[in-house]
Amino acid sequence: MIKLVNPQIGEEEREAVNAVLDSKYLAEGPVAREFEKEFAEYLGTKHVIVTSNGTTALHVALEATGVKPGDEVITTAFTFIASSNSILFNGAIPIFADIDPETYNIDPEKVEEKITKKTKAIMPVHIFGNPCDMKALKDISEDHNLLLIEDACQAHGAKYDGKYIGTFGDANCFSFYASKNLVFGEGGAIATDNDELKELIDSIRNHGRPPKGGYHHNIIGYNYRTNNISAAIGLAQLKKLPQMLETRKRNASILIKELDGLEGFSLQKTPEKGEHCWYIAVGRTDKDDLPVSKIIEELKTNDIPSRQIYAIPSYEQPAYTNINNYYHWSKFITFPDYSKVKLPITERIGKTHFEIPINPLVTEEDMYKITAVLKKIFA
Numbered sequence: 001m002i003k004l005v006n007p008q009i010g011e012e013e014r015e016a017v018n019a020v021l022d023s024k025y026l027a028e029g030p031v032a033r034e035f036e037k038e039f040a041e042y043l044g045t046k047h048v049i050v051t052s053n054g055t056t057a058l059h060v061a062l063e064a065t066g067v068k069p070g071d072e073v074i075t076t077a078f079t080f081i082a083s084s085n086s087i088l089f090n091g092a093i094p095i096f097a098d099i100d101p102e103t104y105n106i107d108p109e110k111v112e113e114k115i116t117k118k119t120k121a122i123m124p125v126h127i128f129g130n131p132c133d134m135k136a137l138k139d140i141s142e143d144h145n146l147l148l149i150e151d152a153c154q155a156h157g158a159k160y161d162g163k164y165i166g167t168f169g170d171a172n173c174f175s176f177y178a179s180k181n182l183v184f185g186e187g188g189a190i191a192t193d194n195d196e197l198k199e200l201i202d203s204i205r206n207h208g209r210p211p212k213g214g215y216h217h218n219i220i221g222y223n224y225r226t227n228n229i230s231a232a233i234g235l236a237q238l239k240k241l242p243q244m245l246e247t248r249k250r251n252a253s254i255l256i257k258e259l260d261g262l263e264g265f266s267l268q269k270t271p272e273k274g275e276h277c278w279y280i281a282v283g284r285t286d287k288d289d290l291p292v293s294k295i296i297e298e299l300k301t302n303d304i305p306s307r308q309i310y311a312i313p314s315y316e317q318p319a320y321t322n323i324n325n326y327y328h329w330s331k332f333i334t335f336p337d338y339s340k341v342k343l344p345i346t347e348r349i350g351k352t353h354f355e356i357p358i359n360p361l362v363t364e365e366d367m368y369k370i371t372a373v374l375k376k377i378f379a
C-alpha cells in the first residue's frame, strides 16, 4: 500500500532504543549529546542543540537571538502554522511576504518591500525541502542588519550552493517529527556557529540553567529538552539519512522524467544552485476545469493517497484574523489586521497544489504507477 508518510524504521532503531532502555538513562543525556555532535558534523556547523520539537526550536532561536515583543519578523504564510506561531510566542509580529510562483518559497524582492524600522529578522522556510534563494536573503539581511533564522524543519539534507540548509542563518531550526526526512518521533534542533548563542540557547531550553545544570537558574527558561530514547532513534536515522535521501531523490527524478511537459501540470521548481531534499513532492494544476479536489479523488480511486496541505494561508486562519481579540500578547502589542492581508501567489498555490507520495518506502514501481495515473488525470 502506498503511503504519504511512512518512516523507515528497522532493526537499527529498535536496537538503539533497547540499548537506552537497558541503560535506564531515559532523560536527555549522552545519546542526545552524541546526536548533537554527529548532526553538527553532518551539517558542517559548529553547534547543534536538541529540543523537544521544531516549534520549540524556533521559539528559543528567536528569543535567544534577541527578537523582542513588538519586533517585526518577515516570513511566509505558505507553511505550517508553527513557523509564524513561534514569532508570536515571543510577542513579535509576523509580517507575511508573498512567495515565488515556481519555488513556493519566500520571494526576496517581496521581503525587501516589507522591511520597516521595526523589522528585526527574516525567517525563510524551505518549503517541502526546497531551498530558498539564500544568497539573496543573506544579502538582504546583511544590508539591513537583520537576523536570519532559517526554518529548516522540512529541509534535512537540502543544499544551497553546495552547503547544507540550516547553516546560513544566525540560528537555524529543524524538526524531527515522525513524518520528516529524519525522525525522533517528536524532536527538534537548532544549529549555530556562534559559541555564545549556543550557550544561551542551551540554557533557555533547560530552565535557564548554566552548562553544568543543577539548581542554579540564571535566566527564565523552559523545559524544551528531548530524551535519550528519541535521540537514539534519531542517531540511527542519521546513519541512514544519505540512503533515505537518495531514495527520495530517485523517486523525485521519476516524477520529473515522466511528468515534465504534461499540459496543465507542474512540479515545484528548485532554484538555481539549490538541491531539493524532497521531504514532500507536490504537483500543481493550472487547469481551471481540473480542481485539486477532483485530482485527489481520482488518485484515491487508484489507491494513491494525496492531500492539499497549505490551502489556507497562515494569515487567513481564524487564530490570526481574530488575534487582537484574544491572544495574550495583544494586551501589549497591536497586531496587524490579518484579515486584510492579500498575497495572490500564496493563495493561488494554496488552492492548486496537491501532495504526491515520495517517501523512501515508495518503490520505483509505485512511482511509475503514480505517474501513469497522473498522466491519465491530466490527459
Ligand SMILES: Cc1ncc(COP(=O)(O)O)c(C=O)c1O
Binding pocket: 053, 054, 055, 056, 079, 080, 082, 083, 125, 151, 153, 154, 174, 175, 176, 177, 187, 188
Ligand atoms: C515548516 C515547519 N516549521 C515548523 C514545524 C514545527 O515542527 P514540530 O512539528 O516538530 O514542532 C514544522 C513541522 O511540521 C514545519 O513543517
